[in-house]
Amino acid sequence: MRKAVWLVLILALVASVVMVLIPVWLIHPFRRQTPSGIDISFILRRWSPFVTVIIAAGMMAAGFWLWRGTRRWWAKSVLVAFVLFALAPAWAARQNHFEWMFNPLPNAGYVSATQANFIADNDMVLGVEINGEAVAYPVRQMAYHHVVHDSVGGKAIVATY
Numbered sequence: 303m304r305k306a307v308w309l310v311l312i313l314a315l316v317a318s319v320v321m322v323l324i325p326v327w328l329i330h331p332f333r334r335q336t337p338s339g340i341d342i343s344f345i346l347r348r349w350s351p352f353v354t355v356i357i358a359a360g361m362m363a364a365g366f367w368l369w370r371g372t373r374r375w376w377a378k379s380v381l382v383a384f385v386l387f388a389l390a391p392a393w394a395a396r397q398n399h400f401e402w403m404f405n406p407l408p409n410a411g412y413v414s415a416t417q418a419n420f421i422a423d424n425d426m427v428l429g430v431e432i433n434g435e436a437v438a439y440p441v442r443q444m445a446y447h448h449v450v451h452d453s454v455g456g457k458a459i460v461a462t463y
Contacts, residue, residue: 304368304371307364307367307368308368310364311361311364311365311368311384312384314357314360314361314364314388315357315361315384315387315388315391317357318353318354318357318358318388318391318392319390319391321346321349321350321353321354321391321395322346322350322354322391322394322395324342324343324346325342325343325344325346325347325350325399326399328340328342328343329343347395350391350395351392351395351396353395354391354392354394354395355392355395357388357391357392358385358388358389358391358392361384361385361388362385362388365381365382365384365385368381369381410450410451410452412437412452415438420440421440425440425441425442426440426441426442427439427440427441428440428441428444428461428463430452430454430459430461431454431455432454432455432456432457432459433454433455433456433457434455435454435455435456436454437452437454439461439463441463444461444462444463445463448462448463449461449462450462
């Protein structure tokens with residue numbers, strides 16, 4: 303019975319870690335993202351805060367049960383490490399790691415088209431036109447930051463790439 307509980311502890315820890323890592327792996331900067339990958343990521347992001355806490359609580363309960371019957375110090379050390387490591391995915395599931403990866407540019411600087419000498423004629427840009435006002439964001443710069451907050455034609459926008 304104790305071996306089965308250890309196996310469940312290991313599988314629960316793996317499931318908890320995988321639930322947090324899959325969205326990080328699927329939604330990753332500078333790599334193609336599919337609609338199904340984004341759907342999976344957002345489903346996991348929605349449920350992982352609850353599921354990882356339930357897994358951590360279950361691991362603590364199983365760890366307490368195993369602790370009482372364990373006499374070896376090294377087995378107790380491994381048990382404590384497993385239970386403590388179960389808290390890491392529960393914490394990570396509550397972090398917005400997408401903001402870590404897709405970091406909006408703070409205090410973006412804007413110049414007119416005549417002053418934009420850092421853009422070559424063949425550079426790709428993301429263009430937006432609202433109410434007769436047009437702006438262009440260089441894809442080369444958008445590829446890192448992915449998000450720019452701006453006002454175009456009197457309307458606040460968020461442009462993403």
